[in-house]
Every structure is written in C-alpha cells, then in structure tokens.
Amino acid sequence: MTETDEAYDEPLFFRVIQYAENADRDVVDMVSGNPDWEPPAALRDGLRDYAGADPPEFQYQASEGLGELREEIAARRNVDSSRLVATNGAGEANYLAMAAAMERGAGTEFLLTDPVYPYYPGKATMLGGSVTRVPVHEDGHVDVAGMRAAASEDTGAIVLNTPNNPTGAVYDIDAVAALADVAAEVDALLVVDEVYDHFDFTGRFESALTLDRDHVVVTSSFSKSMGITGFRVGYAVFPDDLVDAARTRHMLVNVTGSRPAQTAVAHALRETPPSYYESIRDTIRERIDALTAALDAIGADYTTPEGAFYVLARFADFPGTMANAERLIDEAGVAGMPGETFGDAYDDWIRFSLCTDRVDEAAARLTAYFEGS
Structure with missing residues (x-):
C-alpha cells in the first residue's frame, strides 16, 4: 500500500497530449479517451428539435437536472429520481460523491486501487483528504482482503471504477458487495x-x-457510451440522506447544467436501440484483437480488457515512464499513456486507448519500432 502527500498536480494526460501535438511527425493518438464513433442519431435529432424551441426553453432548468433526463435515468437504474443529480460529466459526479464523504465527518482517507485513474487521487487531495492505494491482483481485479486490511476509522470512502480504467477488469458484484460491507464496518x-x-x-x-x-x-455519464465527451452530461445517485447536500454543492458551483445537452441526451435515451451500443462494443473488440495480435508478434505482455477500451502493454527493457512515452511519440509515432501515471503497480506498462480508427496503423508502427530495437 502507498500513500500520497497533500499536493496535487495538473494531470499528466495534458502533458502527453501536448507533447504529441507538438511533435515533428504524424502521431497516432492512443492517449485520450475521446471516442471517434458516431453518436446516436437520436441525439442529433434531439438537438435539432431543441434549436426550434421557444425562448423560455433556453433558460435555467432545475439545478439538479432536467426532469425528463432524470426520470429516464431513474427508470433504467431502478432508483427514485429524487436521488439523482445530473452533473457536469462523471468528473463532477465523482467530485460530489467524494465531497459528500468528507462532509460526513467520518474520515478523511480515500482508499483507492493501484493502478488508478489519476483524477481520483487528485480530487481526494484537492478536497483535503489523504490517499491510500491498495494494489490490485495480478489479473487486475480489486483485492478485497487488501482493502479490508487497509480500512480503518480514518477511512471516509472506498472508491472503485468498474469496468476499470486502466486495467479493463470488470469487478464481480460479490467483490463490490464485500467492499460495501467493509465501508459499512468503518462508517x-x-x-x-x-x-x-x-x-x-x-x-x-x-x-x-x-x-x-x-x-x-x-x-x-454518457460521454463514452454515446461518444459525446464535449456534452458533459453525467450523474450521481446518492443515498437519501446525502442528496440535498450534493445538490447544494452542485448548485453553488454550477448553478445548473447545460439544458440543450441534457435535452438531447434524454431524447437519445428514449430513442436509441440496444444495437447502437452493441455495434460500438463490436468495434472495440476488433481493435483489441488488432492491437494484441501485434503485441503478441513482438513478444510484449499485455492485458486483454474485460471492459472499457484500454490495453496495457509491457515491452522488454522499456518501462512505462514519461520519458519512454515521449520516445514512442518521437521514434514510433504512437502516443500512449505511461503506466507510472496510474501508480506503482503497473509502472512498467504503457496504456493505449482504442478510441481511434488508426489502431491497425499504430500496431504496425509499434511492431516496426520494437522489432527494430
């Protein structure tokens, strides 16, 4: 287990993306999680319809979010809409949830997995909390026993991400239930x-x-599933006793969310068939196969994701440092995220995002680079 100090820095994603953008050669971007797939047709229809609305429809909506959107989400998640706050993406949803943990006064420590998406520890320290990271199992799944051993009266929250970025693990519901028990035991x-x-x-x-x-x-949020990261439509489902405080914090920071974006998403939820999401999963499966076949050919270790759309790869004598990520950009024309960004457990690895239709080209470049090394 490792602990962070109280400082927080600008996420390194920006540094890698900017380095790739400033490169003197063409670079395949496999850093960002910006989907390249077409959003649902119904989303565009919803935007067109909204554009013709009367002026009152262009004004503030309820701070907790558009009523029709919250009802659509609540029906799908089998919860009461009163527990929902529509947020500025999942980023704000996680911020509100972690702030709620601090406001309860039961503890200021956040238990996180290692590796972990770096925005979680960043939010924790920004909120004045401390961070303890518990390494995952070798297969990427959460270590329930390790989390239980780390939990104490100082723990304010256990934070999970499943399907997981960056490991691709899909946590078993029994493991999540066990961690809910651990959380309850330490309040x-x-x-x-x-x-x-x-x-x-x-x-x-x-x-x-x-x-x-x-x-x-x-x-x-709907950023990934609908390919609309720029819309910033997410949500959090709170226990009844925490939702009012979360709404207040959301209102004080944002007033409310984007009404046209939420209107379009609500329309898309009603009108988009399951086949839309399955077609995207098929695309990601094809990209996984293309990249991992190349990694097999050059003898690299890699993760085969059970979920999400990232592959972690480990190359011989090429640890996942920022310096090596920059080398890949300069010498191979492929931008990946260094494993050290996510913690210590996978610091020898490099994460590749599959949100690009240039995966075949990236695979060929990686093969040429490492076979020629």
Missing part, C-alpha cells in the same frame, strides 16, 4: 464509478445499485 462511503458500464465484454457486469445499500454512491 465510510463506497463510491463506484460505472462510466464504462456499456463497455462490458464479459456479460457479468452488475451495477452497485443492485446492492441497495444506504452508504453507496454510484456515478456515471
């Missing part, structure tokens, strides 16, 4: 970020909301 919240729920390739994913626990907060 902490369990915060579960399910933003990649539509990218489950196992058929085993089950939302933490099915546990029906009074100390669990679930967050998500």
